[in-house]
Amino acid sequence: MKKLFSLLLIASLFSLTGCLEIVRNITINENGTGSLDTKIDLGEVFEMVKAMGQEQQLEQAREKQIDTLIQVKDLAAKNDKLTAEEKQLLSAGNIRININVDSGVFYTQSNIPFKNLTDIEKINILSQRFLNTTMDKVLDDGKGEAVEEDKESLLGATFDEYYITTYTKNSIEKTLDKTKENPFTNGNDEATKAMQEMSAMGMEVKNTIVYNLPRPAKKVEGKNAVLSADKKKVTITSTFSDITTDPTALEFKISF
Numbered sequence: 001m002k003k004l005f006s007l008l009l010i011a012s013l014f015s016l017t018g019c020l021e022i023v024r025n026i027t028i029n030e031n032g033t034g035s036l037d038t039k040i041d042l043g044e045v046f047e048m049v050k051a052m053g054q055e056q057q058l059e060q061a062r063e064k065q066i067d068t069l070i071q072v073k074d075l076a077a078k079n080d081k082l083t084a085e086e087k088q089l090l091s092a093g094n095i096r097i098n099i100n101v102d103s104g105v106f107y108t109q110s111n112i113p114f115k116n117l118t119d120i121e122k123i124n125i126l127s128q129r130f131l132n133t134t135m136d137k138v139l140d141d142g143k144g145e146a147v148e149e150d151k152e153s154l155l156g157a158t159f160d161e162y163y164i165t166t167y168t169k170n171s172i173e174k175t176l177d178k179t180k181e182n183p184f185t186n187g188n189d190e191a192t193k194a195m196q197e198m199s200a201m202g203m204e205v206k207n208t209i210v211y212n213l214p215r216p217a218k219k220v221e222g223k224n225a226v227l228s229a230d231k232k233k234v235t236i237t238s239t240f241s242d243i244t245t246d247p248t249a250l251e252f253k254i255s256f
Contacts, residue, residue, distance in 0.1 A: 026120065027212040032169065035113045036123055042106040058101055067098045072112070072130070082130075089114075089123050090130060117167040125160055163250065172211060173253040208237045213256045222252025 025037040046058060072093040076082055082090075093112030098105050112123050165174045216231035224242070226235045234254050242249040 021206050021208070023208045023210065024124075025210045025212065026124075028117070028120075028214050030214040032117045033113070033115055034120075035111060036120065036127065037109070037111050038127065039107060039109045042108075043104055045106050046101055046104055061099070062101045065100050067100070068096070070095045070097065072110075076130070086122075086126055089119055089126060093127070117169065120167050121160070121165045124165075128160070162247075171253065171255045175251050176247050206237065206239055208235065210235050211254065213254070215256055217254055217256045219255040220252070221254075223249045225252040225254070 022040045028034040073091040076087045076090050095108060095110040097108050110127060112127055114120055114123055162177055162180055163174050164177050211234045213232045217227055220227045220234055224236050224238050236252055238250050
């Protein structure tokens with residue numbers, strides 16, 4: 001099972017999807033609290049597997065069908081690779097995983113609240129890593145129970161770690177971290193190669209971030225940033241092609 005979805009798990013780890021769409025909704029309240037909701041929709045994966053002639057793998061997937069809600073604190077408490085602070089940041093979250101081959105359903109949906117603006121990006125990156133290992137657990141044993149995991153799967157870099165995102169009470173800004181080698185244009189890392197292979201198969205990569213602001217925006221800058229009519233929602237949508245040709249396409253600044 002893990003072998004079947006290894007490529008897709010790399011995609012989800014890097015917050016990127018082809019026909020596998022990911023949408024993150026970040027809601028910020030006036031007092032700085034809020035929530036980060038992430039849905040990774042892999043619904044078309046079974047059609048892709050059929051096209052690859054992997055019927056045996058689909059039968060294995062049927063045996064692993066599951067619809068479960070996992071409390072993050074239960075898994076985090078058993079994970080000795082997380083610090084006490086990291087466990088606390090994730091403790092109030094939950095993850096729903098729904099896999100049904102016959103219905104063409106395959107998605108994960110997580111909700112993690114935050115108490116401070118400074119915690120948003122920590123939770124964003126940490127939850128991406130954690131969700132990846134949780135998917136491994138569920139795909140392996142169908143229960144989401146704690147199992148042994150390799151260090152790299154939890155500690156490996158995520159896509160957003162190649163950017164610097166800063167939150168204040170009046171602004172959000174994301175810029176490319178120029179101190180780090182860009183893996184998306186040189187194609188040297190495993191995840192980028194995997195995504196390039198997916199793009200070559202005709203599966204465009206889509207990533208959407210929606211910011212629900214506590215008050216109307218005063219100014220929005222960014223190539224892919226779109227402001228709603230009421231000026232309280234900013235949507236940034238990008239594709240893997242955008243990222244490989246111009247990583248700055250994901251940069252933006254929101255003032256509110």
